[in-house]
Amino acid sequence: MRYSGLKVITEGLFGNKGWTPAWRDPAPKAEYDVVIIGGGGHGLATAYYLAKNHGITNVAVLEKGYLGGGNVGRNTTIVRANYMIPGNTEFYSHSMKLWEGMEADLNYNVMHSQRGLINLFHSDGQRDYWVRRGNAMINQGDDAILLEREGVREHLPYLDFENTRFPIYGGLLHPRGGSARHDAVAWGYARGADKRGVDLIQNCEVTGIDIENGVVRGVQTTRGAIRAKKVGIIVAGRSSQVAAMAGMRLPIESHILQAFVTEGLKPVINHVVSFGMGHFYISQSDKGGLVFGGDLDFYASYAARGNLPMVEHVMEAGMTLMPMIGRAKVLRSWGGIMDMSPDGSPVIDKTHVEGLFLDCGWNYGGFKAVPASGWCMAHLMATGNHHEVAAKFRLDRFATGHLLDEEGTGSQHNLH
Amino acid sequence: MRLTCPLCGDRDRREFYYYGAEDYLHRPAEGAPLAEWDNYLHLRDNPAGVLRDLWYHEAGCAQWLLVTRNTVTHEILGTELVAERKA
Numbered sequence: 001m002r003y004s005g006l007k008v009i010t011e012g013l014f015g016n017k018g019w020t021p022a023w024r025d026p027a028p029k030a031e032y033d034v035v036i037i038g039g040g041g042h043g044l045a046t047a048y049y050l051a052k053n054h055g056i057t058n059v060a061v062l063e064k065g066y067l068g069g070g071n072v073g074r075n076t077t078i079v080r081a082n083y084m085i086p087g088n089t090e091f092y093s094h095s096m097k098l099w100e101g102m103e104a105d106l107n108y109n110v111m112h113s114q115r116g117l118i119n120l121f122h123s124d125g126q127r128d129y130w131v132r133r134g135n136a137m138i139n140q141g142d143d144a145i146l147l148e149r150e151g152v153r154e155h156l157p158y159l160d161f162e163n164t165r166f167p168i169y170g171g172l173l174h175p176r177g178g179s180a181r182h183d184a185v186a187w188g189y190a191r192g193a194d195k196r197g198v199d200l201i202q203n204c205e206v207t208g209i210d211i212e213n214g215v216v217r218g219v220q221t222t223r224g225a226i227r228a229k230k231v232g233i234i235v236a237g238r239s240s241q242v243a244a245m246a247g248m249r250l251p252i253e254s255h256i257l258q259a260f261v262t263e264g265l266k267p268v269i270n271h272v273v274s275f276g277m278g279h280f281y282i283s284q285s286d287k288g289g290l291v292f293g294g295d296l297d298f299y300a301s302y303a304a305r306g307n308l309p310m311v312e313h314v315m316e317a318g319m320t321l322m323p324m325i326g327r328a329k330v331l332r333s334w335g336g337i338m339d340m341s342p343d344g345s346p347v348i349d350k351t352h353v354e355g356l357f358l359d360c361g362w363n364y365g366g367f368k369a370v371p372a373s374g375w376c377m378a379h380l381m382a383t384g385n386h387h388e389v390a391a392k393f394r395l396d397r398f399a400t401g402h403l404l405d406e407e408g409t410g411s412q413h414n415l416h
Numbered sequence: 417m418r419l420t421c422p423l424c425g426d427r428d429r430r431e432f433y434y435y436g437a438e439d440y441l442h443r444p445a446e447g448a449p450l451a452e453w454d455n456y457l458h459l460r461d462n463p464a465g466v467l468r469d470l471w472y473h474e475a476g477c478a479q480w481l482l483v484t485r486n487t488v489t490h491e492i493l494g495t496e497l498v499a500e501r502k503a
Protein backbone atom coordinates (compact mmCIF):
# COMPACT_ATOMS: atom_id res chain seq x y z
CA MET A 1 0.00 0.00 0.00
CA ARG A 2 1.37 3.39 -0.99
CA TYR A 3 1.00 6.11 1.63
CA SER A 4 -0.05 9.63 0.66
CA GLY A 5 -1.75 12.70 2.08
CA LEU A 6 -4.89 11.81 0.11
CA LYS A 7 -4.86 8.31 1.63
CA VAL A 8 -4.69 9.76 5.14
CA ILE A 9 -7.66 12.03 4.43
CA THR A 10 -9.84 9.36 2.81
CA GLU A 11 -9.05 6.84 5.54
CA GLY A 12 -9.90 9.48 8.12
CA LEU A 13 -13.28 10.02 6.47
CA PHE A 14 -14.11 6.31 6.39
CA GLY A 15 -13.13 5.23 9.89
CA ASN A 16 -9.53 4.21 9.18
CA LYS A 17 -10.69 0.73 8.22
CA GLY A 18 -8.60 0.38 5.08
CA TRP A 19 -5.10 0.26 6.56
CA THR A 20 -3.23 -3.03 6.22
CA PRO A 21 -0.19 -4.25 8.22
CA ALA A 22 3.03 -2.53 7.14
CA TRP A 23 4.92 -5.82 6.86
CA ARG A 24 4.33 -9.58 6.87
CA ASP A 25 5.05 -11.89 9.80
CA PRO A 26 6.65 -14.84 7.99
CA ALA A 27 7.93 -18.10 9.47
CA PRO A 28 11.67 -18.56 8.90
CA LYS A 29 12.64 -20.53 5.78
CA ALA A 30 15.29 -23.25 5.96
CA GLU A 31 17.79 -21.24 3.93
CA TYR A 32 18.53 -17.69 2.77
CA ASP A 33 21.20 -16.06 0.66
CA VAL A 34 21.79 -13.54 3.46
CA VAL A 35 20.88 -13.58 7.14
CA ILE A 36 21.10 -10.34 9.10
CA ILE A 37 21.33 -10.78 12.88
CA GLY A 38 19.65 -7.82 14.58
CA GLY A 39 16.52 -5.89 13.62
CA GLY A 40 17.68 -2.44 14.73
CA GLY A 41 18.14 0.53 12.46
CA HIS A 42 21.39 -0.72 10.98
CA GLY A 43 20.18 -4.28 10.36
CA LEU A 44 16.94 -3.13 8.73
CA ALA A 45 18.70 -0.54 6.56
CA THR A 46 21.25 -3.14 5.46
CA ALA A 47 18.46 -5.50 4.40
CA TYR A 48 16.67 -2.69 2.58
CA TYR A 49 19.74 -1.64 0.57
CA LEU A 50 20.72 -5.26 -0.17
CA ALA A 51 17.36 -5.55 -1.87
CA LYS A 52 17.14 -2.09 -3.39
CA ASN A 53 20.72 -1.43 -4.51
CA HIS A 54 21.93 -4.96 -5.19
CA GLY A 55 18.80 -6.95 -6.04
CA ILE A 56 19.48 -9.45 -3.23
CA THR A 57 16.04 -10.23 -1.84
CA ASN A 58 16.33 -13.74 -0.43
CA VAL A 59 17.23 -12.17 2.90
CA ALA A 60 16.07 -12.63 6.50
CA VAL A 61 16.45 -10.20 9.38
CA LEU A 62 16.46 -12.12 12.67
CA GLU A 63 15.46 -10.07 15.71
CA LYS A 64 15.41 -11.53 19.19
CA GLY A 65 12.75 -9.09 20.45
CA TYR A 66 10.58 -6.84 18.34
CA LEU A 67 11.67 -4.55 15.50
CA GLY A 68 12.86 -1.24 16.84
CA GLY A 69 12.96 -2.39 20.47
CA GLY A 70 16.70 -1.76 20.77
CA ASN A 71 18.64 1.47 20.59
CA VAL A 72 16.99 2.57 17.38
CA GLY A 73 13.85 3.18 19.44
CA ARG A 74 15.66 4.50 22.52
CA ASN A 75 17.88 7.26 21.21
CA THR A 76 17.51 11.02 21.26
CA THR A 77 17.37 11.21 17.46
CA ILE A 78 20.04 13.80 16.70
CA VAL A 79 21.05 13.70 13.04
CA ARG A 80 24.19 15.65 12.06
CA ALA A 81 27.15 15.63 9.70
CA ASN A 82 29.68 17.57 11.74
CA TYR A 83 32.61 15.20 12.01
CA MET A 84 36.16 16.32 11.43
CA ILE A 85 38.62 13.57 10.72
CA PRO A 86 39.06 11.77 7.38
CA GLY A 87 37.27 8.45 7.55
CA ASN A 88 34.36 9.85 9.52
CA THR A 89 33.61 13.09 7.71
CA GLU A 90 32.89 11.55 4.29
CA PHE A 91 30.78 8.81 5.88
CA TYR A 92 28.49 11.11 7.86
CA SER A 93 28.24 13.46 4.90
CA HIS A 94 26.98 10.57 2.80
CA SER A 95 24.57 9.63 5.57
CA MET A 96 23.14 13.16 5.69
CA LYS A 97 22.43 13.06 1.96
CA LEU A 98 20.58 9.78 2.42
CA TRP A 99 18.57 11.31 5.26
CA GLU A 100 17.56 14.15 2.99
CA GLY A 101 16.08 11.73 0.45
CA MET A 102 14.85 9.11 2.92
CA GLU A 103 11.17 9.99 3.18
CA ALA A 104 10.64 10.11 -0.58
CA ASP A 105 12.68 6.95 -1.04
CA LEU A 106 10.86 4.95 1.64
CA ASN A 107 7.43 6.54 1.07
CA TYR A 108 7.36 6.97 4.84
CA ASN A 109 7.14 10.02 7.05
CA VAL A 110 10.12 9.82 9.40
CA MET A 111 9.57 13.43 10.54
CA HIS A 112 13.11 14.37 9.59
CA SER A 113 13.46 17.98 10.65
CA GLN A 114 16.57 19.99 9.77
CA ARG A 115 16.05 22.58 12.45
CA GLY A 116 19.72 23.35 12.97
CA LEU A 117 22.20 22.14 15.57
CA ILE A 118 24.19 24.61 17.68
CA ASN A 119 27.31 23.48 19.54
CA LEU A 120 28.22 26.04 22.19
CA PHE A 121 31.73 27.08 23.14
CA HIS A 122 32.99 28.84 26.24
CA SER A 123 36.60 29.88 25.77
CA ASP A 124 39.02 31.11 23.08
CA GLY A 125 40.56 27.66 22.83
CA GLN A 126 37.20 26.04 22.23
CA ARG A 127 36.37 28.69 19.69
CA ASP A 128 39.51 27.76 17.72
CA TYR A 129 38.50 24.12 17.91
CA TRP A 130 35.01 24.77 16.55
CA VAL A 131 36.37 27.04 13.79
CA ARG A 132 38.62 24.19 12.72
CA ARG A 133 35.80 21.68 12.91
CA GLY A 134 33.50 24.00 10.93
CA ASN A 135 36.16 24.33 8.24
CA ALA A 136 36.49 20.55 8.05
CA MET A 137 32.72 20.29 7.60
CA ILE A 138 32.74 22.93 4.86
CA ASN A 139 35.67 21.21 3.12
CA GLN A 140 33.58 18.05 3.10
CA GLY A 141 30.77 19.97 1.38
CA ASP A 142 28.52 20.26 4.40
CA ASP A 143 27.41 23.42 6.16
CA ALA A 144 28.69 25.26 9.20
CA ILE A 145 28.27 28.86 10.37
CA LEU A 146 30.27 30.38 13.20
CA LEU A 147 28.10 32.39 15.59
CA GLU A 148 29.55 34.88 18.01
CA ARG A 149 27.86 35.43 21.32
CA GLU A 150 25.26 37.86 19.93
CA GLY A 151 24.56 35.50 17.07
CA VAL A 152 23.82 32.71 19.55
CA ARG A 153 21.58 35.10 21.49
CA GLU A 154 19.46 35.70 18.39
CA HIS A 155 18.82 31.99 18.03
CA LEU A 156 18.73 30.97 21.69
CA PRO A 157 17.72 34.01 23.77
CA TYR A 158 16.73 31.81 26.70
CA LEU A 159 20.25 30.60 27.60
CA ASP A 160 22.06 31.84 30.68
CA PHE A 161 24.80 33.83 28.93
CA GLU A 162 26.29 35.13 32.18
CA ASN A 163 27.14 31.71 33.58
CA THR A 164 30.32 32.26 35.61
CA ARG A 165 31.89 28.88 35.06
CA PHE A 166 31.04 28.50 31.36
CA PRO A 167 30.16 31.92 29.88
CA ILE A 168 28.84 31.53 26.33
CA TYR A 169 31.38 32.82 23.82
CA GLY A 170 29.53 31.58 20.73
CA GLY A 171 28.53 28.47 18.88
CA LEU A 172 28.86 26.57 15.65
CA LEU A 173 25.57 26.37 13.76
CA HIS A 174 25.08 23.32 11.54
CA PRO A 175 21.86 24.26 9.71
CA ARG A 176 21.29 20.83 8.16
CA GLY A 177 21.53 19.14 11.55
CA GLY A 178 18.32 18.23 13.34
CA SER A 179 16.26 15.27 14.42
CA ALA A 180 13.84 12.60 13.20
CA ARG A 181 11.29 10.22 14.63
CA HIS A 182 13.35 7.18 15.62
CA ASP A 183 10.64 4.50 15.50
CA ALA A 184 9.51 5.71 12.11
CA VAL A 185 13.02 5.20 10.72
CA ALA A 186 12.99 1.57 11.85
CA TRP A 187 9.45 1.07 10.57
CA GLY A 188 10.14 2.79 7.27
CA TYR A 189 13.16 0.60 6.51
CA ALA A 190 11.30 -2.49 7.75
CA ARG A 191 8.36 -1.81 5.46
CA GLY A 192 10.63 -1.02 2.51
CA ALA A 193 12.64 -4.21 3.00
CA ASP A 194 9.53 -6.36 3.46
CA LYS A 195 7.99 -4.94 0.30
CA ARG A 196 11.06 -6.05 -1.63
CA GLY A 197 10.80 -9.59 -0.32
CA VAL A 198 12.95 -9.54 2.83
CA ASP A 199 11.61 -11.75 5.66
CA LEU A 200 11.51 -9.88 8.97
CA ILE A 201 11.51 -12.51 11.70
CA GLN A 202 10.85 -11.32 15.23
CA ASN A 203 11.18 -13.20 18.53
CA CYS A 204 14.02 -15.11 16.94
CA GLU A 205 17.26 -15.00 18.92
CA VAL A 206 20.46 -16.20 17.32
CA THR A 207 22.17 -18.60 19.71
CA GLY A 208 24.99 -19.93 17.55
CA ILE A 209 26.83 -19.36 14.28
CA ASP A 210 27.59 -22.41 12.16
CA ILE A 211 31.05 -22.40 10.63
CA GLU A 212 32.68 -25.18 8.60
CA ASN A 213 36.32 -25.00 7.54
CA GLY A 214 36.40 -21.26 8.02
CA VAL A 215 33.23 -20.63 6.00
CA VAL A 216 29.91 -19.54 7.49
CA ARG A 217 27.03 -21.98 6.88
CA GLY A 218 24.18 -20.47 8.84
CA VAL A 219 22.89 -19.76 12.33
CA GLN A 220 21.20 -21.54 15.21
CA THR A 221 18.18 -19.71 16.59
CA THR A 222 15.40 -20.11 19.11
CA ARG A 223 13.20 -20.84 16.08
CA GLY A 224 15.49 -23.52 14.66
CA ALA A 225 18.54 -23.71 12.44
CA ILE A 226 18.68 -21.44 9.38
CA ARG A 227 21.25 -21.95 6.63
CA ALA A 228 22.77 -18.92 4.93
CA LYS A 229 25.48 -18.15 2.39
CA LYS A 230 26.32 -14.88 4.12
CA VAL A 231 25.64 -13.63 7.63
CA GLY A 232 25.87 -10.09 8.99
CA ILE A 233 26.24 -9.39 12.72
CA ILE A 234 24.49 -6.06 13.37
CA VAL A 235 23.47 -6.16 17.03
CA ALA A 236 24.84 -2.91 18.57
CA GLY A 237 25.25 -3.35 22.37
CA ARG A 238 25.23 -7.15 22.07
CA SER A 239 28.04 -7.33 19.51
CA SER A 240 30.55 -8.99 21.86
CA GLN A 241 28.19 -11.88 22.69
CA VAL A 242 27.19 -12.61 19.11
CA ALA A 243 30.73 -12.27 17.74
CA ALA A 244 31.91 -14.66 20.48
CA MET A 245 29.69 -17.31 18.81
CA ALA A 246 32.18 -17.11 15.93
CA GLY A 247 35.16 -17.20 18.26
CA MET A 248 35.87 -13.48 18.08
CA ARG A 249 36.94 -11.10 20.84
CA LEU A 250 35.94 -7.57 19.86
CA PRO A 251 37.35 -4.14 20.72
CA ILE A 252 34.03 -3.30 22.35
CA GLU A 253 32.89 -2.51 25.87
CA SER A 254 29.14 -2.12 26.45
CA HIS A 255 27.97 0.93 28.39
CA ILE A 256 24.69 2.53 29.39
CA LEU A 257 23.53 5.85 28.01
CA GLN A 258 20.44 7.43 29.54
CA ALA A 259 17.90 9.86 28.12
CA PHE A 260 14.96 11.83 29.46
CA VAL A 261 11.74 13.36 28.20
CA THR A 262 9.42 15.88 29.80
CA GLU A 263 5.68 16.37 29.50
CA GLY A 264 4.56 18.02 26.27
CA LEU A 265 5.04 21.79 26.14
CA LYS A 266 4.31 24.48 23.58
CA PRO A 267 7.27 25.12 21.25
CA VAL A 268 10.14 26.64 23.22
CA ILE A 269 13.30 25.08 21.82
CA ASN A 270 13.55 25.30 18.04
CA HIS A 271 17.03 23.87 17.57
CA VAL A 272 19.16 21.06 18.81
CA VAL A 273 21.40 22.63 21.45
CA SER A 274 24.58 20.94 22.57
CA PHE A 275 26.41 22.08 25.72
CA GLY A 276 29.56 20.02 25.60
CA MET A 277 31.07 21.39 28.81
CA GLY A 278 28.06 20.23 30.78
CA HIS A 279 27.69 17.01 28.78
CA PHE A 280 24.15 18.06 28.00
CA TYR A 281 22.11 18.30 24.82
CA ILE A 282 18.45 18.96 24.18
CA SER A 283 15.79 19.30 21.54
CA GLN A 284 12.01 19.41 21.54
CA SER A 285 10.03 16.66 19.88
CA ASP A 286 7.13 17.39 17.56
CA LYS A 287 4.83 16.17 20.33
CA GLY A 288 6.25 18.89 22.56
CA GLY A 289 8.36 16.87 24.99
CA LEU A 290 11.83 18.16 25.77
CA VAL A 291 14.18 15.32 24.88
CA PHE A 292 17.58 15.52 26.50
CA GLY A 293 20.53 13.54 27.67
CA GLY A 294 24.11 13.60 28.75
CA ASP A 295 27.05 11.30 29.03
CA LEU A 296 27.46 7.59 29.65
CA ASP A 297 27.07 6.25 33.16
CA PHE A 298 30.77 5.48 32.60
CA TYR A 299 31.06 1.88 33.75
CA ALA A 300 30.48 -1.26 31.68
CA SER A 301 26.86 -2.37 31.97
CA TYR A 302 24.12 -4.34 30.24
CA ALA A 303 21.30 -3.14 32.47
CA ALA A 304 19.02 -1.11 30.21
CA ARG A 305 18.50 1.39 33.03
CA GLY A 306 20.82 3.96 34.48
CA ASN A 307 22.09 5.09 37.82
CA LEU A 308 21.03 8.21 39.72
CA PRO A 309 24.31 10.19 39.72
CA MET A 310 24.04 10.72 35.95
CA VAL A 311 20.38 11.70 36.28
CA GLU A 312 21.37 14.36 38.78
CA HIS A 313 24.26 15.53 36.63
CA VAL A 314 22.15 15.90 33.51
CA MET A 315 19.43 17.85 35.36
CA GLU A 316 22.03 20.16 36.86
CA ALA A 317 23.65 20.80 33.50
CA GLY A 318 20.28 21.56 31.93
CA MET A 319 19.39 24.01 34.68
CA THR A 320 22.78 25.67 34.36
CA LEU A 321 22.37 26.24 30.65
CA MET A 322 18.68 27.10 30.39
CA PRO A 323 17.05 27.76 33.77
CA MET A 324 13.64 28.09 32.09
CA ILE A 325 13.27 24.31 31.82
CA GLY A 326 13.21 23.96 35.60
CA ARG A 327 9.42 24.04 35.73
CA ALA A 328 8.96 21.23 33.23
CA LYS A 329 8.18 17.80 34.68
CA VAL A 330 10.24 14.84 33.58
CA LEU A 331 7.92 12.07 32.40
CA ARG A 332 10.31 9.25 31.65
CA SER A 333 13.93 8.24 31.67
CA TRP A 334 15.48 5.14 30.15
CA GLY A 335 18.79 3.66 29.06
CA GLY A 336 20.24 1.84 26.08
CA ILE A 337 23.30 -0.38 25.73
CA MET A 338 26.05 1.24 23.69
CA ASP A 339 28.76 -0.65 21.83
CA MET A 340 31.70 1.59 22.79
CA SER A 341 34.85 1.18 20.71
CA PRO A 342 38.33 2.25 21.87
CA ASP A 343 38.52 5.11 19.35
CA GLY A 344 34.88 6.12 19.28
CA SER A 345 34.47 5.08 15.64
CA PRO A 346 32.60 2.11 14.17
CA VAL A 347 33.47 -1.07 12.32
CA ILE A 348 31.98 -2.18 8.97
CA ASP A 349 34.12 -5.07 7.86
CA LYS A 350 34.60 -8.70 6.93
CA THR A 351 35.72 -11.11 9.63
CA HIS A 352 38.21 -13.99 9.72
CA VAL A 353 35.29 -16.29 8.75
CA GLU A 354 34.42 -16.27 5.06
CA GLY A 355 30.90 -14.96 4.48
CA LEU A 356 30.60 -13.50 7.99
CA PHE A 357 30.44 -9.71 8.24
CA LEU A 358 30.40 -7.31 11.17
CA ASP A 359 28.81 -3.88 11.66
CA CYS A 360 29.27 -2.52 15.20
CA GLY A 361 30.95 0.03 17.43
CA TRP A 362 28.47 2.88 16.89
CA ASN A 363 28.92 4.24 20.40
CA TYR A 364 26.20 6.76 21.21
CA GLY A 365 26.08 8.19 17.68
CA GLY A 366 24.69 5.45 15.51
CA PHE A 367 21.22 6.80 14.80
CA LYS A 368 22.42 9.40 12.33
CA ALA A 369 24.51 6.64 10.74
CA VAL A 370 21.58 4.29 10.06
CA PRO A 371 21.19 5.01 6.32
CA ALA A 372 24.89 5.13 5.44
CA SER A 373 25.75 2.13 7.59
CA GLY A 374 23.03 0.12 5.86
CA TRP A 375 24.18 1.38 2.49
CA CYS A 376 27.86 0.52 3.08
CA MET A 377 27.26 -2.79 4.87
CA ALA A 378 24.98 -3.90 2.02
CA HIS A 379 27.67 -2.85 -0.45
CA LEU A 380 30.30 -4.86 1.42
CA MET A 381 28.11 -7.95 1.80
CA ALA A 382 26.97 -7.85 -1.84
CA THR A 383 30.25 -7.01 -3.58
CA GLY A 384 32.94 -8.07 -1.12
CA ASN A 385 34.47 -4.60 -1.37
CA HIS A 386 34.44 -1.80 1.19
CA HIS A 387 32.37 1.18 0.12
CA GLU A 388 34.60 4.21 -0.40
CA VAL A 389 32.95 6.32 2.32
CA ALA A 390 33.36 3.53 4.90
CA ALA A 391 36.76 2.31 3.76
CA LYS A 392 38.50 3.22 7.01
CA PHE A 393 36.07 1.40 9.34
CA ARG A 394 38.32 -1.67 9.48
CA LEU A 395 38.42 -4.11 12.32
CA ASP A 396 42.20 -4.46 12.10
CA ARG A 397 42.84 -0.73 12.55
CA PHE A 398 43.24 -1.24 16.29
CA ALA A 399 45.99 -3.82 15.86
CA THR A 400 47.77 -1.69 13.25
CA GLY A 401 47.34 1.60 15.11
CA HIS A 402 45.23 3.36 12.45
CA LEU A 403 42.71 4.59 14.99
CA LEU A 404 39.94 7.05 14.12
CA ASP A 405 39.91 8.95 17.39
CA GLU A 406 37.63 11.90 16.56
CA GLU A 407 37.83 13.37 20.05
CA GLY A 408 41.46 12.53 20.70
CA THR A 409 40.76 10.98 24.09
CA GLY A 410 42.84 7.82 23.71
CA SER A 411 42.17 4.09 23.83
CA GLN A 412 39.74 3.92 26.69
CA HIS A 413 36.30 2.74 25.68
CA ASN A 414 34.23 4.94 27.97
CA LEU A 415 35.96 8.21 27.06
CA HIS A 416 34.47 8.61 23.58
CA MET B 417 25.27 1.83 43.02
CA ARG B 418 27.69 1.74 45.98
CA LEU B 419 31.10 0.12 46.28
CA THR B 420 32.73 -1.18 49.43
CA CYS B 421 36.30 0.03 49.56
CA PRO B 422 38.48 -2.32 51.65
CA LEU B 423 39.98 0.76 53.35
CA CYS B 424 37.11 3.27 53.49
CA GLY B 425 34.03 1.06 53.69
CA ASP B 426 30.72 1.42 51.89
CA ARG B 427 30.89 4.49 49.61
CA ASP B 428 28.85 6.30 46.97
CA ARG B 429 29.63 5.43 43.34
CA ARG B 430 30.48 9.10 42.67
CA GLU B 431 33.66 8.83 44.72
CA PHE B 432 35.16 6.43 42.16
CA TYR B 433 36.71 6.85 38.74
CA TYR B 434 36.12 3.99 36.30
CA TYR B 435 38.93 2.70 34.12
CA GLY B 436 37.79 -0.59 32.53
CA ALA B 437 38.15 -4.35 32.61
CA GLU B 438 40.98 -6.02 34.54
CA ASP B 439 42.80 -6.54 31.22
CA TYR B 440 44.57 -3.28 32.05
CA LEU B 441 46.47 -5.14 34.77
CA HIS B 442 48.15 -7.37 32.21
CA ARG B 443 50.43 -4.92 30.49
CA PRO B 444 52.62 -6.62 27.88
CA ALA B 445 56.37 -6.47 28.16
CA GLU B 446 58.12 -3.76 26.20
CA GLY B 447 58.74 -4.99 22.68
CA ALA B 448 55.91 -7.53 22.88
CA PRO B 449 54.20 -8.30 19.54
CA LEU B 450 51.53 -5.83 18.38
CA ALA B 451 48.79 -8.41 18.86
CA GLU B 452 49.51 -8.43 22.58
CA TRP B 453 49.21 -4.67 22.76
CA ASP B 454 45.96 -4.82 20.81
CA ASN B 455 44.67 -7.36 23.27
CA TYR B 456 45.69 -5.24 26.23
CA LEU B 457 44.46 -1.87 24.98
CA HIS B 458 41.42 -2.69 22.85
CA LEU B 459 39.99 -6.21 22.90
CA ARG B 460 37.59 -7.13 25.70
CA ASP B 461 35.52 -10.15 26.76
CA ASN B 462 32.78 -7.66 27.64
CA PRO B 463 30.61 -10.23 29.43
CA ALA B 464 26.89 -9.81 30.10
CA GLY B 465 27.33 -11.22 33.58
CA VAL B 466 30.24 -11.35 35.99
CA LEU B 467 33.11 -8.97 35.23
CA ARG B 468 36.21 -7.90 37.15
CA ASP B 469 37.11 -4.29 36.54
CA LEU B 470 39.21 -1.42 37.87
CA TRP B 471 37.95 1.50 39.92
CA TYR B 472 40.02 4.27 41.45
CA HIS B 473 38.89 5.63 44.81
CA GLU B 474 39.52 9.18 43.69
CA ALA B 475 37.57 10.99 46.42
CA GLY B 476 38.70 8.59 49.14
CA CYS B 477 41.92 6.73 49.84
CA ALA B 478 43.32 7.07 46.27
CA GLN B 479 43.72 3.31 45.93
CA TRP B 480 42.91 1.22 42.86
CA LEU B 481 40.24 -1.41 43.47
CA LEU B 482 39.54 -4.63 41.62
CA VAL B 483 35.77 -5.01 41.72
CA THR B 484 33.86 -8.19 40.88
CA ARG B 485 30.33 -7.37 39.82
CA ASN B 486 27.46 -8.36 37.61
CA THR B 487 27.04 -6.12 34.55
CA VAL B 488 23.39 -7.12 34.09
CA THR B 489 22.07 -6.66 37.64
CA HIS B 490 24.67 -4.14 38.95
CA GLU B 491 25.19 -6.43 41.95
CA ILE B 492 28.63 -6.07 43.58
CA LEU B 493 30.15 -9.45 44.37
CA GLY B 494 33.42 -8.36 45.92
CA THR B 495 36.12 -5.71 46.09
CA GLU B 496 39.85 -5.92 46.82
CA LEU B 497 42.82 -3.62 46.59
CA VAL B 498 44.76 -4.03 43.36
CA ALA B 499 47.93 -3.70 45.42
CA GLU B 500 46.99 -6.76 47.50
CA ARG B 501 45.15 -8.82 44.92
CA LYS B 502 45.37 -12.61 45.09
CA ALA B 503 45.23 -13.40 41.34
Ligand SMILES: Cc1cc2nc3c(=O)[nH]c(=O)nc-3n(C[C@H](O)[C@H](O)[C@H](O)COP(=O)(O)OP(=O)(O)OC[C@H]3O[C@@H](n4cnc5c(N)ncnc54)[C@H](O)[C@@H]3O)c2cc1C
Nearest residue numbers: 038040041042064070071072075076078206336366367368
Ligand atom coordinates in the same frame (compact mmCIF):
# COMPACT_ATOMS: atom_id res chain seq x y z
C1 LIG C 1 19.81 7.14 25.19
C2 LIG C 1 20.43 7.08 23.83
C3 LIG C 1 20.55 8.24 23.09
C4 LIG C 1 21.14 8.20 21.81
N1 LIG C 1 21.15 9.35 21.08
C5 LIG C 1 21.60 9.33 19.80
C6 LIG C 1 21.52 10.50 18.99
O1 LIG C 1 20.98 11.53 19.42
N2 LIG C 1 22.01 10.45 17.73
C7 LIG C 1 22.59 9.33 17.23
O2 LIG C 1 23.05 9.37 16.09
N3 LIG C 1 22.66 8.19 17.96
C8 LIG C 1 22.17 8.16 19.23
N4 LIG C 1 22.22 7.01 19.99
C9 LIG C 1 22.89 5.81 19.44
C10 LIG C 1 22.03 4.96 18.52
O3 LIG C 1 20.77 4.77 19.07
C11 LIG C 1 22.72 3.60 18.30
O4 LIG C 1 24.08 3.77 17.94
C12 LIG C 1 22.07 2.80 17.17
O5 LIG C 1 20.67 2.78 17.30
C13 LIG C 1 22.62 1.37 17.19
O6 LIG C 1 22.30 0.64 16.03
P1 LIG C 1 20.91 -0.18 15.86
O7 LIG C 1 19.80 0.78 15.61
O8 LIG C 1 21.12 -1.16 14.81
O9 LIG C 1 20.80 -0.85 17.30
P2 LIG C 1 19.59 -1.60 18.01
O10 LIG C 1 18.29 -0.94 17.73
O11 LIG C 1 19.98 -1.81 19.42
O12 LIG C 1 19.57 -2.98 17.21
C14 LIG C 1 20.27 -4.16 17.56
C15 LIG C 1 19.26 -5.28 17.61
O13 LIG C 1 19.92 -6.53 17.69
C16 LIG C 1 19.09 -7.39 18.43
N5 LIG C 1 19.87 -8.54 18.89
C17 LIG C 1 20.86 -8.55 19.82
N6 LIG C 1 21.33 -9.79 20.00
C18 LIG C 1 20.63 -10.59 19.16
C19 LIG C 1 20.66 -12.00 18.89
N7 LIG C 1 21.50 -12.83 19.53
N8 LIG C 1 19.78 -12.50 17.98
C20 LIG C 1 18.91 -11.67 17.34
N9 LIG C 1 18.85 -10.34 17.55
C21 LIG C 1 19.70 -9.80 18.46
C22 LIG C 1 18.57 -6.51 19.55
O14 LIG C 1 17.40 -7.04 20.14
C23 LIG C 1 18.33 -5.19 18.82
O15 LIG C 1 16.99 -5.02 18.39
C24 LIG C 1 21.64 6.99 21.28
C25 LIG C 1 21.51 5.82 22.04
C26 LIG C 1 20.90 5.84 23.29
C27 LIG C 1 20.73 4.58 24.06
Ligand SMILES: [Zn+2]
Nearest residue numbers: 421424476477
Ligand atom coordinates in the same frame (compact mmCIF):
# COMPACT_ATOMS: atom_id res chain seq x y z
ZN1 LIG D 1 39.02 3.93 49.69
